[in-house]
Amino acid sequence: MAAPLVYELIATDLDGTLLRGDDTFSDRSRAALARVVSAGAHHLVVTGRPAPRVRPLLDELGGRGLAVCGQGAQVYDSGADRLLFSVTLDRELAETALGKIEAEVGQVYAAVDQDGVDGLTLIEPGYLMPHPFLPAVRVERRDDLWCEPISKVLLRHHTLTDDELATAARGAVGSLATVTMSGPGTVELQPCGITKATGLALAAEFLGLSRSRTIAFGDMPNDIPMFHWAARGVAMANAHPELKAVADEITTSNEDDGIAVVLERLFAENCVGKPQ
Numbered sequence: 001m002a003a004p005l006v007y008e009l010i011a012t013d014l015d016g017t018l019l020r021g022d023d024t025f026s027d028r029s030r031a032a033l034a035r036v037v038s039a040g041a042h043h044l045v046v047t048g049r050p051a052p053r054v055r056p057l058l059d060e061l062g063g064r065g066l067a068v069c070g071q072g073a074q075v076y077d078s079g080a081d082r083l084l085f086s087v088t089l090d091r092e093l094a095e096t097a098l099g100k101i102e103a104e105v106g107q108v109y110a111a112v113d114q115d116g117v118d119g120l121t122l123i124e125p126g127y128l129m130p131h132p133f134l135p136a137v138r139v140e141r142r143d144d145l146w147c148e149p150i151s152k153v154l155l156r157h158h159t160l161t162d163d164e165l166a167t168a169a170r171g172a173v174g175s176l177a178t179v180t181m182s183g184p185g186t187v188e189l190q191p192c193g194i195t196k197a198t199g200l201a202l203a204a205e206f207l208g209l210s211r212s213r214t215i216a217f218g219d220m221p222n223d224i225p226m227f228h229w230a231a232r233g234v235a236m237a238n239a240h241p242e243l244k245a246v247a248d249e250i251t252t253s254n255e256d257d258g259i260a261v262v263l264e265r266l267f268a269e270n271c272v273g274k275p276q
Helices: 014-018 027-038 053-059 091-105 144-147 162-176 197-206 221-229 242-246 260-265
Strands: 008-014 042-048 067-068 072-075 081-088 111-113 119-125 148-158 180-183 186-190 214-218 230-236
Touching: 008 014, 008 197, 008 260, 014 180, 014 214, 014 260, 027 042, 027 260, 042 053, 042 162, 042 197, 053 072, 053 111, 067 197, 072 197, 091 144, 091 148, 091 162, 091 186, 111 144, 144 148, 148 162, 162 186, 162 214, 180 221, 197 214, 197 221, 214 260, 221 230, 221 242, 230 242, 230 260
Parallel strands: 008 042, 008 214, 042 067, 214 230
Antiparallel strands: 067 072, 072 081, 111 119, 111 148, 148 186, 180 186
8 A cells, every 4th residue: 555645736837847947847857746646646737827828838847736826826737728716917007016126226127928828928118038938928008907807917127137126126116016036137026915825725725725734846936935934945956045944855957857856756666667
């Protein structure tokens, strides 16, 4: 008889965590997740990417369950291709927040993720997409960013580092929005109080699972709330120092199958054999 599952919910970030730098999943990571799911655990993607940018990756993994998208602003049912939960960032508030940030640091360049399962990523003139694999539509002026409901705003600055921009943005916007840093060149504004932890908690409730049986994997400061919520947080070797500081464990990098390394160890009694 297999040993009881040590964790029933496996929450994984995508970029810099489960995904390699070329936006692919390694065979070893696929095998580890497949065997964990076969043992009875649930794998839940928890990512800053909006639902439309997550759907093809879930298809590639063969998943038909839930995913937490948009930094917790969306709980997506991939099987039904619909949002079970969605919260938007007020567009007038977003404009106000941008103005406050620019009053502190000078011009920033903005993009938005539209709400919905078919929402687009819109980028204003001067904004450079930090991720080459994500599609975006360039608009002619900033006002065009607000044409449809949005889940978040993405920011870049021509001289400030991500850490400097995130710190300045938090001081400028106060309670107008939650400021996160989710990857190189990716500082974001999302609805106040919304984090990966709020989305993960809601998805766990939908699944009937508890935080005490949840392990989370991540690489950036936006994963900190998720680590605080889960029973165990595992940072990748390539993780930001702020996340490593709160992690229970540091594994190898996303390029070196860090998630698989941990899952193979934790679920060894439930899974027969090792991936080649």
